[in-house]
Amino acid sequence: MEYVYAAMILHSVDKDINENNVKKIVEAAGIDADEARIKALIAALDDVDISEAIETAAVATAPAAPVAAVEVAAPVEEEEEEEEEASEEEAAAGLGALFG
16 A cells, blocks of 8 residues: 555656656665566556546545435434334323322
8 A cells, every 4th residue: 555655646746657766665664675566567557548537536535425315314203203202292291190
């Protein structure tokens, strides 16, 4: 992962993503750079538009679930309120039966 992070750092500061620059970042982080992994990363990123990949990933991970959870939670709260009102009415009716 650290090699990918190094590439992302280089991209964010508009520097060339090449073996030398990736190696410098990885070594600055205190990691022994693996030349084979760096070469594989550079080869894998050769035809990749990183800006587009980041944008696509951001859209794909947009928080759609919380919206759905809010829509589902609202009816549950209403049901709970109705149940509480019903149990209060039952309790009042039960007390009324004691006194006759």
